[in-house]
Amino acid sequence: MKVTIDQDRCVASGQCVTAAAEVFDQRDEDGIVVLLAAEPPAELAEDVREAAAVCPVLAIAVEE
Template sequence: MKVFIDQDKCVGAGQCVLAADEVFDQRDEDGAAFLLAEQPDDRHRAAIEDAARVCPAAAIRVEE
């Protein structure tokens, strides 16, 4: 599994961090989300898929 965040779409809502804080974090200067790991462990799959689903900007994409 590989995770991508479209930085141009991200609005800094932080829903991804709430859903999967071991995978996502936010920059202090603008609140934009970033990945702590592009290829996170499969044990985080459900949380990552939830983060992608709740992202208000649809900025998160998950690929196999």
Template sequence: MKVTVEQDRCVAAGQCVAAAPDVFDQRDEDGVVVLLAEDPTAERADDVRYAAAVCPALAIHIEE
């Protein structure tokens, strides 16, 4: 699994951080998503898929 994010689309809702805090974080100054793990472990895969599904801006992309 490879994860990418579109920071310019992010609306700083924080759903991704709530779903997968080991993979996503937010910038302090504006809350925009920060990708911590481009290739998350298999154990995190379901959480990352969920984060992408609940992202209101559809800013998270997954390549399986």
């Protein structure tokens, strides 16, 4: 699994961090998403898919 983010689309809702805190974080100054693991371990795959699904602007892309 490979994860990419589009920081330009991000609206800082934080849903991704709630779903997968091991993979996503937010910048302190503006809350924009930060990718912590572009290739997360298999045990986090479901959480990452959930994070992508709940992102209100679809700023997270998951490549299986």
